[in-house]
Amino acid sequence: MVTRTAADTRAEAKAQYNAFLAVCPSHKMLERISGKWVTLILSILGSGPDCAGEPRPMRYSELSRALAGVSQKMLTQTLRSLERDGLISRTVTPTVPVTVSYELTDLGLSLHGMMRGLKRWTEAHIEEVSAHQAEYDSARVRTPSAART
16 A cells, blocks of 8 residues: 555545546636736736836825726625735735735736736727627527527
8 A cells, every 4th residue: 555645645536636626626716816806907007097117016005096997895895805815915004094005926927927918818809799799699680590500
């Protein structure tokens, strides 16, 4: 009988992750990081609204102003979730009033570039996607539902 260490067991389990399976932890992680606000927060955090700068700490108010349409509740929930996942860190500075800033962790930085790329891709291709959607929708209106397969 071969004795296995806890590290061996973890390594084997990690090798067997399959995001296509709903029970897989990586499936759950994809679900969490694929949200609109997560994508935008990770892409903007520290680099400004144009995502041109380098990552740096940002205050809650900076994030709130930059993310048009995000409610205070949604921004707070998303930041807490990202902190819980280890993607951002929250620093409280005891000033009057208290200063709170958020910054990407090393783990968050490893995802930052991808999120910025996803944001840029959507901005570059939104017109093309919208045109395809309009074409698809107009074809569905003209085609009787019985004729479609």
